[in-house]
Structures are given as C-alpha cells and as structure tokens.
Amino acid sequence: MKIPEKVNNYSPDNFQCNTLKNFTNDSTAWIDLILSKTALIFASIIILAAVYHLTAEIQQADKQRQLDAMAQDFRSAIDSVGQSHYGMASANISYFFDTYDRSGRFTDQLNASVSGEYAGISYEEDDKLIYAVKPLAYKTLPYNESEIRNELLDHFSASGNRTQPIMPPFTYSNVTDLLTSLATKEKNLNTSTKVHIVKSLIYVVNNSEVRELEYILVYQ
Amino acid sequence: MSISLFINDDKAFMEPHNDIISTALVVIGFVVFAAIVSKAYITFDDNSFAMENYRQASMIAKDIADYPEIQGSRTDLISAESLDRICMPVIDQEMHELFFQRFSGNLDFYVEITTNDGKHQWIIERSGSGSKQRDIIAASVPVVIELGSSTSCVPGTLSVRMWKNRWI
Numbered sequence: 001m002k003i004p005e006k007v008n009n010y011s012p013d014n015f016q017c018n019t020l021k022n023f024t025n026d027s028t029a030w031i032d033l034i035l036s037k038t039a040l041i042f043a044s045i046i047i048l049a050a051v052y053h054l055t056a057e058i059q060q061a062d063k064q065r066q067l068d069a070m071a072q073d074f075r076s077a078i079d080s081v082g083q084s085h086y087g088m089a090s091a092n093i094s095y096f097f098d099t100y101d102r103s104g105r106f107t108d109q110l111n112a113s114v115s116g117e118y119a120g121i122s123y124e125e126d127d128k129l130i131y132a133v134k135p136l137a138y139k140t141l142p143y144n145e146s147e148i149r150n151e152l153l154d155h156f157s158a159s160g161n162r163t164q165p166i167m168p169p170f171t172y173s174n175v176t177d178l179l180t181s182l183a184t185k186e187k188n189l190n191t192s193t194k195v196h197i198v199k200s201l202i203y204v205v206n207n208s209e210v211r212e213l214e215y216i217l218v219y220q
Numbered sequence: 221m222s223i224s225l226f227i228n229d230d231k232a233f234m235e236p237h238n239d240i241i242s243t244a245l246v247v248i249g250f251v252v253f254a255a256i257v258s259k260a261y262i263t264f265d266d267n268s269f270a271m272e273n274y275r276q277a278s279m280i281a282k283d284i285a286d287y288p289e290i291q292g293s294r295t296d297l298i299s300a301e302s303l304d305r306i307c308m309p310v311i312d313q314e315m316h317e318l319f320f321q322r323f324s325g326n327l328d329f330y331v332e333i334t335t336n337d338g339k340h341q342w343i344i345e346r347s348g349s350g351s352k353q354r355d356i357i358a359a360s361v362p363v364v365i366e367l368g369s370s371t372s373c374v375p376g377t378l379s380v381r382m383w384k385n386r387w388i
Contacts, residue, residue, distance in 0.1 A: 036240050043243045047250050054254065061261070072272060079276065082322065083283050117326040135326045137276055176321065206314070214322040 060130065063123065067132035070098065071121045074112065075134040078119060081197045082138030082216050091199035097191040110191045114142050114218045116183020121191075136216075141179060142187030144219040145200060151182060152202065165203035165210055172204040172211050179215065187218075195220055270357055273382060277329070277359035281380040284331055285361050289315065292366035298378070300340065300367045303333060307342035320346050329382035335365055335374045356383045 077095045084091045097112060111122045116139060122131035141148060149159040155178055156166045166175055179202075189195055195218060202213040284290075285298070290306070292299035305312035306319050323329075330345040360379040367374060 036243075039240065040243050043247055047246065050250065050254070054257070068268075076275075079279060083279050117324055136324045137280060137327055138322055139324055172318070172321075180325075211318060 060128075063125075063130055064132065067121050067123055067130055071119060071132035071134045073098065074114075074121065075119050075136060078114075078140060078197055078216055078218060079137045081199050082136075082140075082214070084199065093197050095195040095197055097195075112189040112191050113186050114140065114189060115186040116140055116142070116180065138214070138216050139179075139183070140216040140218055141183050142185065142218050143182065144196070145198065145217060147219075148179075148182075148200065148202075148215075148217065151178070160202035160204065160213075162201075162203055165205050167205050170204070172206050172213060175202060175204055175213060179213075189218075189220055193220055273357040274359055277357050277380045277382050278361075280323070280327075280329065280382075281331075281359045281361045281378055284380065285363050285378050287319070289319065296364060297366040297373060298333070298363050298376075300342075300365055303342040303344070303365075307333075307344050316344075319344065327382065329380055332379045332381060333363070333365070333376060334379075335376040337374065340365070340367070340374075340376075356381050358382075 074095065074097070077093060081091055081093055097110070109124050111124075113120050113122075116136075118133050118135050119140075120131055120133040122129055124130075143151075149161070152158065152160045152166065152175070156170045156175065158164045158166045160166050160175070166172075198217045198219075200215050200217050202215065204211045204213060286295075288295075290298055290302040292302075302315075306316040310316045330343060333342045333344070334340065358379050358381045360377045363376050363378045364373050365376045366372070
C-alpha cells in the first residue's frame, strides 16, 4: 500500500485564505445562527435586567411619593399655623403622623425630623435610606415654649413675653441671631405620638416701639 | 407560491436575519416604552412640584395681603406709603427686615405689587437673595391699594414669585 505523501503546505496566508473561503462557501449559516442567537440572548438579558430595575425603581419611587405626601402634609400643618393670626385656635394645633396602613408599611422604621428651615421624613429599608425633605415657609423652632423662654431669659434677662419684653441694649437682630442659631439643630420626632405646633410671639422693644417676632414652635 | 418558496427553502438564509429584526424591534419598543415612562414621570414630578409650591406661594400671598404693617387706613387696604418704604430701593431697613422676619431664610421669593392700570409697581425683595432662577412659580391675590389717602384707592394685584430651591 502506498502511503500518501504528507504535504505540508501550511502557511499563514493559506490558512487565512482557506478560512475565509470556508466562511464564504459555507451555506449552512451556522455562524450567522450562532451570532444571532448570542445577540438575542444578550439583548434578552439586557432587557430583562432593565425591566427588573425599572420595576424596582418604580417601587422605590412609589415609596418616595408616599414619603413626599407625608412630608408635605406635615409641612402644610406647620405653615397653616404660621399663616394664622396669633391667638386664634388655628395657631395651636396637634398633629398626628398618618403612618399606619393595613399592610403595615411605614410603621416603626419611619423617622421624622424638624429644624428651623425644613421638615423631613425618612424611611430605612434594606440598608437603603429614602427621605423626603420640605422647606418651611415660616421660621420654626424645634423647642417648646418654656425652653425658648428660658433661653431668652438666660441671654437677654427677659423672657420676651408681652409682660416682659426684651429691652435695649438688646435689639431684635440679637434675638433673631440667637433663635436662628438655636433653629439649626435638627430634632427627631416620634411618629407614633402627637406633635404640638404652636405659634409664639417674642416681644422686643426697639426704638421705643414694641416689635413682635413670630416663630412656630414644634415639639412633643 | 411565495409562501411555498419560504417553506421549502432549507438554506436558512432568512432565519438569522429574522431574529435580528425581531430583536431590534423589541429593543426599540422597550427604549420607546422607557422613554415614555420617564417622560411621564418627569412631567408628573414637575406638575406636582408646581402644584405643591403654588399652594405655598398662594398662602404667602394671602398672608402678606393681611400683614398689618402694610395696611392702610382700613384693614382691607394696602398703603402705598408703606410699600414705598420697604420696596427696592429700601428706605426703612428695619421695616423691611421685619417684613421678611417670619419667613424662613430657605424660601427664595419676592413680592410684586402692581396697580391694574400699570402706573405703579412695587417689588419687595429679600436683601442678599440670589439671582432669579428658572422654574418660577407665582401666585397672585387681588388687593386694593391706597394711594395717599383713602379717597384715592386703586385695584391691584399682589404676586408672590418663588423659584425652585437649590437643594431640593
């Protein structure tokens, strides 16, 4: 038997040429099929991941909306007290957070806070913090009436009541500076107990005239 | 005839291209869907922001219209003389400061009072407030302005214009 002579005709050019010919002459369309199926799989994975993320984002946005609505409600309550005239019933209200629903969401994990400039509500779930913050229209202090009067008494030797107004050399700007510095402190509120929102007036004698400084007090 | 050609064609020439076209259609459809959803959300967000802040601007406008320091000879009148003292440029700095004292420093707004005949305009602006930005929400209330004496009263509009806070 004659052993066929092994012809070593390998060269890079030949190989490339043969591969190219193989591809061009291949009428079974396997490469096309594999490429298109791979593209299909990748596209499906990307679309499924996008849909999954979109759903998760919508759920988070829904919770964000709920928190926004609650923060807005709280802000409106504080602003309504600010708008009302001092001494009227609407200038002193008790506010309850609407944190309970039948599905049990937003119960224990809900945190509310208030400072001189904003009211905020936050919710922590799976180490992710969702929060809603609303700026307040009126100057607000997270203290009760006696705390504020004591602070004024300590600094200006007068409580700022109608009967005991703050007298010169202290001016109303001294009082507003002190209260602004006090208002920067954020106070956390317990969402399961009621919040008192009260309008308070601080009287300051300035150039022989008595000026009224209006503040909203938010405390529990 | 043409259908039988497709059925009997075993070269699978059309098969992969069909996949690509259908995949492209699905991707385009999804992108369009996502774009519509995001556009709807942005519109909803803008509208809810405008609604929310309109309520606040309206409340401030009513409050300012009732502010005793700018009242005229009657409680339903606004004194032009008082407005002259606190509008830009400010004549009575103390009164101007007291006007804005009860409002939070975080709230960016200014007050514009005009007579309906367009002859008078007062702009009360917090000193040191930043330049006016986009996304302005305005609320107006009708007022009666007392020019000089109670016999000379003209109708006007008090508008509160506020813009989107930088940190929201």
